[in-house]
Each structure stands twice: as C-alpha cells, then as structure tokens.
Amino acid sequence: MNHNEVIERALIHIEDHLQHSLTVESVANAFNMSKYYFHRLFSAMMGCTLSQYILSRRLNASLTLILDKNNSLTDIAYRLNFGTQASFTRAFKRQYGTAPSSVKAGITTISPIPIPTVVNRPIKNINGDIVADFTLTEFEKTRISGIAFEVDLANDDYKKKIRAHSEMLLSQIDETINGPCYVIYSNCQPDSTRFKVLFGIPSSIEIDEPYYFTVDVPQIFCARFNYCGDLLDIGDVLKSDYARFLKISRQETAETDIELIQVFEDVHNSDSAYHIYAPIKKLPADSHL
Structure with a gap:
C-alpha cells in the first residue's frame, strides 16, 4: 500500500x-x-x-x-x-x-x-520528519493576461465568486489556446482577509472590459508543492502542509505582496494536476534540502 x-x-x-x-x-x-x-x-x-x-x-x-x-x-x-x-x-x-x-x-x-x-499528494522525508513533497525553485518572471477581482475569505461566497470569474475568463479563451493557466493570490493589506485574485494565461488577450488586466509577475524564489484536485477544496490541507514545511525545513516566508501562485497544466481542465508556488526567503542552506 x-x-x-x-x-x-x-x-x-x-x-x-x-x-x-x-x-x-x-x-x-x-x-x-x-x-x-x-x-x-x-x-x-x-x-x-x-x-x-x-x-x-x-x-x-x-x-x-x-x-x-x-x-x-x-x-x-x-x-x-x-x-x-x-x-x-x-x-x-x-x-x-x-x-x-x-x-x-x-x-x-x-x-x-x-x-x-x-488529499492525494507526494510526501518527503527530512531527517525523519515527513512533509508534503516540495522543490525549492525560482518562479520565472511571467507576463499574465486575465481577469482580476477581489475576494474576502471571511465571506462564505468567496469560492463561488472565484469559480464564476474563472468561468468568465475561460468563456473568452479560444479553444486553440493551449498550455498552463495561473491563479495568483495577493493580499490587499497586512492581516486582511481580502485578497486580490488574477486568473489568467501567459498569452495576450484582447478584451475591452475594465476587469481584464495584463500583469508582469516578477521572478520569485518559492517552495513548489504538487497537488491534484481543486485548490478551493483543499485549502486547509495546503495551509497545514505549508506550516509543517516551514517548521521542519526552517524556511521563512518572503516579504512580498504575492501570497500564492497556482499553476494548472491545462487551461481547459481546472481539475488537472497543478503546482502551488509559495514565496519564501532564499537562504544559503536552501541548496542542502
């Protein structure tokens, strides 16, 4: 087993x-x-x-x-x-x-x-302690075009709002466009439950609507985790995995506006496998993990 x-x-x-x-x-x-x-x-x-x-x-x-x-x-x-x-x-x-x-x-x-x-995900053994499998890596600078909106995690309808806006974007994407899609979460202000969300793709989208944006996401050093399923349904698991990772690996979160980056392998399949990129500080010991 x-x-x-x-x-x-x-x-x-x-x-x-x-x-x-x-x-x-x-x-x-x-x-x-x-x-x-x-x-x-x-x-x-x-x-x-x-x-x-x-x-x-x-x-x-x-x-x-x-x-x-x-x-x-x-x-x-x-x-x-x-x-x-x-x-x-x-x-x-x-x-x-x-x-x-x-x-x-x-x-x-x-x-x-x-x-x-x-939640089915790979695990990793670090000096006898078990954590969700991760890779320390750079999230390369990427230009993302898509729909931007705000959600309040304190409101019960935030999952419905994220899905509705995601469907709005997907309805505008041509079936010939293939490749990954990105969901980028950034905190509106310190200690707030309100988050800015950008759901987009690394391709140019020409839509004349006020909530469509093109954003240059900078290069960020991250811990990358692998999951399969719906991020909105496994959010608590991710928080637990990330907290355990920080404790056992002795890493620290990076001081950046971006809280989380979710990268799906297939823009037309939001149930596909995906990566979670969590920004962390780049430390000299990173090369030994």
Whole structure:
C-alpha cells in the first residue's frame, strides 16, 4: 500500500473501532507499521495528531447517539471511551461550543460529518520528519493576461465568486489556446482577509472590459508543492502542509505582496494536476534540502 491508501484505510479502521481503545500503536499494528513512522505519516497527511483526530471522530459519532432517547450522556461517554460524563461534556464544548445536553434537548442542531477525504499528494522525508513533497525553485518572471477581482475569505461566497470569474475568463479563451493557466493570490493589506485574485494565461488577450488586466509577475524564489484536485477544496490541507514545511525545513516566508501562485497544466481542465508556488526567503542552506 502507498501512504495515501494506508491513511485512507486507517480512517476507516478508526471509524469502525471508536468504541474500543485506540492508540497509535494499536492502529499502526493493524497495518504492520512502526508506531513512530505511522504517527509522523498520519500527522503529515491529516494535519493533526492521531489522538486529536480520534477525539474529533468520537465527538462526531456522539451526535447520532445523543439523538437516541434511549442513550443517556453517561452511557455515551462510556461507550465512546471518554471515561466520565464530565470529560465528555468538556471535550464536546471545546469542539462544538455548546453542551451535549443542548443538542439532546433540541435547542442546538449539529450535523455529523463524513470521514474526511485524504488529499492525494507526494510526501518527503527530512531527517525523519515527513512533509508534503516540495522543490525549492525560482518562479520565472511571467507576463499574465486575465481577469482580476477581489475576494474576502471571511465571506462564505468567496469560492463561488472565484469559480464564476474563472468561468468568465475561460468563456473568452479560444479553444486553440493551449498550455498552463495561473491563479495568483495577493493580499490587499497586512492581516486582511481580502485578497486580490488574477486568473489568467501567459498569452495576450484582447478584451475591452475594465476587469481584464495584463500583469508582469516578477521572478520569485518559492517552495513548489504538487497537488491534484481543486485548490478551493483543499485549502486547509495546503495551509497545514505549508506550516509543517516551514517548521521542519526552517524556511521563512518572503516579504512580498504575492501570497500564492497556482499553476494548472491545462487551461481547459481546472481539475488537472497543478503546482502551488509559495514565496519564501532564499537562504544559503536552501541548496542542502
């Protein structure tokens, strides 16, 4: 099994054994793996420790049990290995911001969520620590023509807005135009949730509209990550991967307006494999990674 399949099967194993005692060693043994390697692999792939994940899934499972009138909160705490009702209630409040008694009384409604999807991406071992595979490289100076707009990540509709503007640009691109497309995110101001987005291609586009721009993206030293899927659906995974990369590789983010560059291999297929370029400072030690 590859590492993605191991974690996918581990998540199913955990879900099937939430009412049993689960430890790093017991889960690792189920897949004939070293508990130390499995712990590092799980943390790298899921962005949290195994114990944190198991706790969140037990609390998720409790949501269905709470709605069964035959189950008391004490029974649920015992069944899901919380030990006491008090410890169950404390953990529930930390995760959901309300008491389980509120859900049981019908005052608060919380829906269970399915087992999370494991994002398929390559990994890299650095001195025993596991991170998403990366390459330190230069993003070459590129002239990009496309549609520019702003989004606020604090608003729930930002994904819909990005997709709508992307479709607007693609509707203007001739089918004979092939090659990559770029999505460039830059922060409007420090510590803001508002971002400028440029969705474009390295070809000249002649469209007489106010929101179409041509921008020269400068050469930037970056860490390049490889993914497949939709960036908007794996944003949290990317943030976790990038934070882990910075910690383990001892790199630092670069002081630049550009936060992120997403490069799709095929302008006509936004579900194709793509690269993420994250600007970082160029350090003398980079050549040794």
